[in-house]
Amino acid sequence: MTRELLLLRHGKSDWSKPVSDFQRPLKKRGKLGAQRIGDWLAEYELVPQRILSSPAERARATAEKCAKAMGRTAAEVTLEPSLYEADAEELARLVAASGDEVERLMVVGHNPALEEFADWLLPDPLPEGDDGKRLPTATLVRLAVEGSWSSLTAGNARLLEVQRAKTLPEGFVFATPDGIERRPRPAYYYTQSAVMPFRWRDGQLEVLLIGSSSNRHWSLPKGIVEPGLSAAQSALKEAREEAGISGEIAEVTPGHYPHAKWGARCGVTLFAMRVDDQLPEQHREEPQRTRRWLPAAAATEHLEQPSLVVELRSLIERLQAEGPA
Known part of the structure; x- marks a missing residue:
């Protein structure tokens, strides 16, 4: 059976706030980026059955805003403490522990761990964008994984696509009696x-x-x-x-x-x-x-x-x- 793994890096964070790294919030651009990814997932019927997130403020807010834009609720986001400072090995352990009833799983976290985890899963490294970055903020990696989550091994995933929030349409999908239009908010x-x-x-x-x-x-x-x-x-x-x-x-x-x-x-x-x-x-x-x-x-x-x-x-x-x- 083919399963899907969605890796989402948190949105752009606000470095102007005098807070700890764990408490650093999202900028407005980061909030919109998270929502645009969620809107896109909903539009193409790619909504995950389970969402795991780092508890750091910028990741938690990204996961919750993305979830709500998909039509889910903030309560459906599971915070995993180990995701805050996880490395690729810890990410693999968390994903492998997912139940086989989950066919599409989303993990919201941080770099460099997400990039390293994607590189471990894929036969070839993640491709670079035109800006030389592979996984900038508010970027989603879709991976296909064969078999159960517990059988996850290096190199056995297939890259489906890399979707950056900034490349998506500015507006959000909104259904009206006259059809679909795009609006500035979800x-x-x-x-x-x-x-x-x-x-x-x-x-x-x-x-x-x-x-x-x-x-x-x-x-x-x-x-x-x-x-x-x-x-x-x-x-x-x-x-x-x-x-x-x-x-x-x-x-x-x-x-x-x-x-x-x-x-x-x-x-x-x-x-x-x-x-x-x-x-x-x-x-x-x-x-x-x-x-x-x-x-x-x-x-x-x-x-x-x-x-x-x-x-x-x-x-x-x-x-x-x-x-x-």
Whole structure:
């Protein structure tokens, strides 16, 4: 039986951050590179059944962003501590230990180990690109391996292709009623959810607004519906991260509104969230965002997006019709 082994070097990392090598993050270019590889794998139906990754920040983020662009979840990435400082021999041991039910395996790691491992597997060394590099960042090597993973030996793999993120199309595949188009971000980015945080005080409904990322205008906690999470779960996650609040989704019909971003239109589901707890400023993940409680009617006057205001007013009316619990 022929199996496939996908070797992916992490995306371009950010050396400007004063952190350890293990904690070094990806640059924006590195994030996009990981997503473009994942999008390409999904487009050509090459999604792996198992993903192993080094736990170093730049490799973990690469694996997770690649996985989500393929339609998988971050939880499906298995972190292998030994991959951080692995050599070719350790890589061979890890791959050989994979179960035979896995027909396509991805390993996300670092150089020089990945290059050395590929050279060990192939009868001839990996070819150089026009730039003289064999495995630059955000580059994927596809290998065919005959037999079980446990029978892996030197020179018994076949090179199928080497795919560099920077040679792929700029846009990401997005299906529309009119066919396929390409957008600046992966398809799942365009499905979002938000919460209208509320509380009852002295019988009056109040709404919590937060500052935008630049604090230039008021907004509500909102973000991408993460693969593996429901729209409501993603909205609650954004509320914790952006506003430092927690609570429950109220049992009222949510709203829906369009939001222009990333060169297209996102569809946003708006939930009413009853706030049960509010973290102190110093414990918030994004303390730079201003928070402000306002009477419900006044809150709608502070928001700029007309479609959001319409849905917010409608949601407020539904809550007020029910009254305090």
